[in-house]
Amino acid sequence: MKWHEMRVEEVEERINSDLENGLNDEEVIKRIEQFGPNELKEAEKQNVLLLFLEQFKDFMVVVLLAATLISGLLGEYIDAIAIMAIVLINGLLGFFQERKAEKSLHALKELSAPQVTVLRNGEWKKVPSREVAVGDVVKFSSGDRIGADMRIVKSSSLEIEESALTGESLPVVKKESPIVGDNISIGDQENMAFMGTVVTRGSGVGVVVATGMHTAMGQIADLLQSSETIITPLQRRLEQLGKILIVVALILTFLVVAIGVLQGHDIYTMFLAGVSLAVAAIPEGLPAIVTIALSLGVTRMIKQKSIVRKLPAVETLGCASVICSDKTGTLTQNKMSVTNIWSSGKVWKVSGVGYEPKGDFILENKEMNPNNEKPLQQLLTFGLLCNNANIVKKNGHYVLDGDPTEGALTVAAMKAGLTREGLLSQFKLVKEFPFDSERKMMTVIVEDKQGKAFAITKGAPDVVMDVSNSILWDGRKETFTPKFKDEVQGAVYQFASDALRNIAIAFKPLENNNVSQFEAEKDLTLIGIQGMIDPPRPEVQAAVKECKAAGIKTVMITGDHVVTAKAIALQLGILPFGGKVLDGKALSNMTDDELEEIVDDVYVYARVSPQHKLKIVKALQRKGHIVAMTGDGVNDAPAIKASDIGIAMGITGTDVAKEASSLVLLDDNFATIKSAIKEGRNIYENIRKFIRYLLASNVGEILVMLFAMLMGLPLPLVAIQILWVNLVTDGLPAMALGLDQPEDDVMKRKPRNPKEGVFARGLWWKIISRGFLIGIVTLIAFVIVYNQNPDNLPYAQTVAFATLVMAQLIHVFDCRSEKSIFHRNPFENMYLVVAVLSSVLLMLIVIYYPPLQTIFHTVYLDPKEWLLILGLASLPTFLLVGSLFTRKQKENMV
Numbered sequence: 001m002k003w004h005e006m007r008v009e010e011v012e013e014r015i016n017s018d019l020e021n022g023l024n025d026e027e028v029i030k031r032i033e034q035f036g037p038n039e040l041k042e043a044e045k046q047n048v049l050l051l052f053l054e055q056f057k058d059f060m061v062v063v064l065l066a067a068t069l070i071s072g073l074l075g076e077y078i079d080a081i082a083i084m085a086i087v088l089i090n091g092l093l094g095f096f097q098e099r100k101a102e103k104s105l106h107a108l109k110e111l112s113a114p115q116v117t118v119l120r121n122g123e124w125k126k127v128p129s130r131e132v133a134v135g136d137v138v139k140f141s142s143g144d145r146i147g148a149d150m151r152i153v154k155s156s157s158l159e160i161e162e163s164a165l166t167g168e169s170l171p172v173v174k175k176e177s178p179i180v181g182d183n184i185s186i187g188d189q190e191n192m193a194f195m196g197t198v199v200t201r202g203s204g205v206g207v208v209v210a211t212g213m214h215t216a217m218g219q220i221a222d223l224l225q226s227s228e229t230i231i232t233p234l235q236r237r238l239e240q241l242g243k244i245l246i247v248v249a250l251i252l253t254f255l256v257v258a259i260g261v262l263q264g265h266d267i268y269t270m271f272l273a274g275v276s277l278a279v280a281a282i283p284e285g286l287p288a289i290v291t292i293a294l295s296l297g298v299t300r301m302i303k304q305k306s307i308v309r310k311l312p313a314v315e316t317l318g319c320a321s322v323i324c325s326d327k328t329g330t331l332t333q334n335k336m337s338v339t340n341i342w343s344s345g346k347v348w349k350v351s352g353v354g355y356e357p358k359g360d361f362i363l364e365n366k367e368m369n370p371n372n373e374k375p376l377q378q379l380l381t382f383g384l385l386c387n388n389a390n391i392v393k394k395n396g397h398y399v400l401d402g403d404p405t406e407g408a409l410t411v412a413a414m415k416a417g418l419t420r421e422g423l424l425s426q427f428k429l430v431k432e433f434p435f436d437s438e439r440k441m442m443t444v445i446v447e448d449k450q451g452k453a454f455a456i457t458k459g460a461p462d463v464v465m466d467v468s469n470s471i472l473w474d475g476r477k478e479t480f481t482p483k484f485k486d487e488v489q490g491a492v493y494q495f496a497s498d499a500l501r502n503i504a505i506a507f508k509p510l511e512n513n514n515v516s517q518f519e520a521e522k523d524l525t526l527i528g529i530q531g532m533i534d535p536p537r538p539e540v541q542a543a544v545k546e547c548k549a550a551g552i553k554t555v556m557i558t559g560d561h562v563v564t565a566k567a568i569a570l571q572l573g574i575l576p577f578g579g580k581v582l583d584g585k586a587l588s589n590m591t592d593d594e595l596e597e598i599v600d601d602v603y604v605y606a607r608v609s610p611q612h613k614l615k616i617v618k619a620l621q622r623k624g625h626i627v628a629m630t631g632d633g634v635n636d637a638p639a640i641k642a643s644d645i646g647i648a649m650g651i652t653g654t655d656v657a658k659e660a661s662s663l664v665l666l667d668d669n670f671a672t673i674k675s676a677i678k679e680g681r682n683i684y685e686n687i688r689k690f691i692r693y694l695l696a697s698n699v700g701e702i703l704v705m706l707f708a709m710l711m712g713l714p715l716p717l718v719a720i721q722i723l724w725v726n727l728v729t730d731g732l733p734a735m736a737l738g739l740d741q742p743e744d745d746v747m748k749r750k751p752r753n754p755k756e757g758v759f760a761r762g763l764w765w766k767i768i769s770r771g772f773l774i775g776i777v778t779l780i781a782f783v784i785v786y787n788q789n790p791d792n793l794p795y796a797q798t799v800a801f802a803t804l805v806m807a808q809l810i811h812v813f814d815c816r817s818e819k820s821i822f823h824r825n826p827f828e829n830m831y832l833v834v835a836v837l838s839s840v841l842l843m844l845i846v847i848y849y850p851p852l853q854t855i856f857h858t859v860y861l862d863p864k865e866w867l868l869i870l871g872l873a874s875l876p877t878f879l880l881v882g883s884l885f886t887r888k889q890k891e892n893m894v
C-alpha cells in the first residue's frame with residue numbers, strides 16, 4: 001500500500017481510524033488479534049535441554065562421570081549411583097541458576113521497553129509499544145523512538161533521524177502532504193515515520209499503518225538480531241582467574257593422587273578421590289553465582305526505583321566518584337508555581353501553590369484585581385498562548401498535562417480567570433517553533449480576529465533580552481536602553497536570588513504569518529518576567545550529604561540562571577564554601593585543558609547547553625574520576641554515553657536518552673542515584689564475600705588431603721564426602737552471602753578504584769590463611785581420632801568430614817565483614833542462618849541416618865566427639881580475629 005501517496009483523510013478512511021478520538025479499546029484488541037502484537041520476532045531462544053546438558057560439559061565433570069562408570073563396572077554400585085546423583089543435583093542447580101539469571105535479565109528488558117502515547121477513546125494515554133495497533137493515532141516529539149510505521153498527519157518543526165533504516169545520519173524534515181511519484185524510496189517518504197527511527201526535533205501526530213514484522217524495520221529485523229550477552233569486567237576477570245585456579249587445583253590434585261599412590265594407597269580409590277577433589281576444588285560455579293548475585297542485586301535496585309540497563313554498570317556504580325546531576329526534576333520537584341511577576345518596574349506576588357488555579361495577585365501588600373492591571377494581564381495572556389500545557393481536573397484533583405514550566409504559566413493565567421479555550425476564540429495559533437534547551441526559548445505565531453499576526457516568544461530572560469530591542473513600559477513601547485536593561489536584570493537577579501526560575505515574555509507584530517524562526521525571534525518587545533518556585537526534593541539534602549561521606553562529589557548541571565542555580569545548590573548543600581559556579585559562556589570560552597585545571601573546584605554549572613555536558617564529563621574523566629551523568633533529552637545522549645555511568649530519567653527522559661544510558665531512574669530522583677550506588681557497592685562486596693568463602697573452603701579441602709598424603713596417613717575423606725561438602729556446605733551458604741545486607745560503613749568508604757582487582761584489600765591473605773587453617777584443623781581432628789581408634793578408619797573420616805563442614809560453616813559468618821566476625825550480627829542475614837542450619841541438619845542426617853551412612857561411608861559419632869569437632873572447627877575463624885583490619889583498610893575510609 002502506498003500510504004505516502006494518499007491524502008490524510010484517505011488514509012484515515014482506508015485504515016478505518018478516527019483522527020479525532022482514536023480507536024476504542026475493543027477495536028484495538030480485535031486488530032492486535034488480527035495482526036499480532038507490535039513487536040519484532042526474537043531470535044530463537046536457547047533450547048532448555050541444551051542449557052541443561054551444558055552444565056555437564058565441564059572437563060572434570062566428564063572425567064568424574066567416566067570414573068563413576070568405571071566404579072560401577074567394578075561393582076561399586078552404591079558409590080557410582082551416589083556420585084551420579086550428586087553430579088546430577090549439581091547440574092540441576094547450575095541449570096536453575098542460569099535460568100534464573102536469564103529470566104531476570106529478560107524481565108529487565110521488558111521493564112525498559114519503550115512506551116508510546118496513543119489516542120484511545122478520545123484520550124491520550126501511554127501504552128507499551130507492543131500494544132499499538134494498526135489505525136492507532138500516535139503523538140511523538142523530540143527524543144521519542146517511533147514505535148510503528150505511521151503516516152504523519154500533523155507536524156511541527158518535525159525532524160526524524162532514520163539511520164537505523166536508511167543509513168543516512170542527517171535527520172529528514174517531515175511534513176503531512178502527499179508525495180506522488182515513481183519508486184519513492186523510504187528515505188524520500190517525507191510524510192511517513194518508520195518504526196525504530198528517532199525524532200530529533202519538533203513534534204507530530206501520526207496514524208499507524210503497519211505494526212510488528214509488517215513494518216519496514218520488521219522486514220530487515222532478521223539482520224538486526226544479536227543474541228550477544230554482555231558480561232561485566234569482573235565476570236571476565238573471574239573467567240580468566242578460573243582458568244588459573246583450574247590448573248592449580250589440577251596440579252595439587254595430581255600431587256595428592258601421586259603421593260597417595262606412592263604411599264601405597266589403592267590406585268582406584270585414589271583416582272576416585274582425586275577426581276572428586278578436582279571437581280570440588282575447581283570453582284567452576286563461580287561465574288554463575290556472580291551472575292546471580294548481580295541479577296539479584298539488580299532486582300533489589302528495581303524495588304528502589306532504578307533499572308540497570310547494562311549489567312557492567314552495577315560494578316562501575318561502586319567506583320563512582322562524581323555525580324553530575326540535572327537540577328530540574330532530579331534535585332528539585334519539578335512542580336512549579338509562579339510566585340512573582342515583574343513588569344514595568346512593578347512586582348506582583350501570586351498566592352496559592354500546586355496546580356489548583358486558585359490564588360490572589362498582591363501588589364505592595366494589597367490584593368489587586370488582575371483584570372485592572374494591563375501589563376500583568378498581557379503577560380499572563382501571552383504566557384498562556386505560547387504554551388502547550390493543560391491543567392485538567394481528574395478525580396477532584398488538578399493535574400498537569402505537559403511541561404511543568406509551562407504548567408506554572410497556565411495556572412498563573414487561570415488564577416486571573418483566563419482560559420485557553422477563551423483565548424483561542426480570539427486568537428488563532430498558526431505556527432510553533434518549539435522550545436529546546438539549546439536556544440532556551442519558544443515562539444508561537446498567532447493571528448487575532450482582524451487577521452493581524454504576532455510572534456510571541458517566551459524563554460530564559462537573558463536570551464530573550466538579547467533578541468529584544470524594545471520594552472513595553474506602562475503600556476508604551478520604549479527603546480531597550482541600558483537603563484531599562486538594568487531594570488530588567490535587577491528584577492531577574494532579585495527573583496533568582498530567591499531560587500526562582502524565570503521566564504521572560506516578549507512579542508512583536510508581524511507583516512504576515514509566514515516567517516522563519518530566525519525572523520520571528522528577533523527585534524522583539526519585552527513585556528515582563530514571571531518567576532516560579534521549584535522546591536528542592538526533601539530527600540536530596542541528606543542524599544548529597546551521604547554521598548559526600550562516601551567520597552562522592554555532587555555537581556549540579558542546569559540550563560537555569562546562575563543565581564537561581566547557586567541559591568538552590570546552597571540550600572541543598574551541594575556548593576561548599578569556596579566552591580566555584582561556572583556559566584555556559586565561560587565554559588564555552590575555555591579550552592579543555594583550562595577546564596581540566598579547575599574542574600575539581602566547580603560544583604555548579606549554570607546556563608549550560610546539553611553539549612557542554614560532554615566537555616564536563618571528559619574533563620572529569622581526564623582527572624581520573626569515574627563519572628555518573630544524568631540526562632533526559634536527545635542532546636544529552638552523547639554525554640550519557642561518554643560517562644562511566646549514564647543515567648536517564650524514567651519519567652521525563654526521552655527514548656534516546658534511555659537507550660544511551662546504563663541506569664534509568666524510575667522516579668527521576670537524585671536520592672535514587674545514591675541508593676543505586678550503595679547497592680552497587682554492596683553487590684560488589686557480596687561477590688567478594690562469597691569468592692572469599694568458596695576459595696577458602698576449596699583451599700581447606702585440598703590441603704587436608706595433600707597434608708595427609710605427605711604424612712603417609714590414610715585418606716581423611718572419601719570421594720563422596722568431598723562431593724557432598726562441595727555441593728551442600730559450599731553451595732548453599734555462598735548463595736546466601738550473595739544476598740547479604742551492606743555493612744554499616746559501606747557509604748563511609750572511598751569509592752573503589754576501578755583498577756583494583758577482586759582480591760585487593762587483603763582478600764588473598766584471608767583466603768589462604770583461613771583455607772590453610774581449615775585444612776589443618778580438619779587434619780588434626782582426623783589424626784587425634786585415628787590415633788585413638790586406628791582400627792576404625794570410617795570413624796576418623798566421619799570426624800574429619802564433620803570438622804571440615806563445621807569449620808566452613810563457622811567461617812562463612814566471618815566472610816560477611818571486611819573487619820571481623822564480631823562486627824556484624826549473625827542474625828541480620830536470615831538466608832544465611834537458614835542455609836547454615838540446613839547444611840548442619842543435612843550433615844547430621846548423613847552421619848546418623850543408617851541408610852545414608854552406607855552411601856556416605858559415615859558412622860555413628862559419639863556425642864563427646866562434637867566437643868572436639870566444634871572446638872577445632874572454630875579455630876580458623878577466631879584465631880585470626882583482629883589481624884584483619886589492616887592499615888590498608890583504614891586508609892580506605894573517607
Ligand code: ATP
Binds near residue numbers: 437442557559
Ligand atoms: P535542568 O536543570 O534539568 O538541566 P533546566 O530546566 O534548568 O534543566 P532547560 O530546560 O534547558 O534547563 O531550561 C533552561 C531555561 O530555559 C530555563 O531556565 C527557562 O528560563 C527556559 N525555559 C525552560 N522551559 C521553557 C519553555 N517550555 N519555554 C520557554 N522557555 C523555557
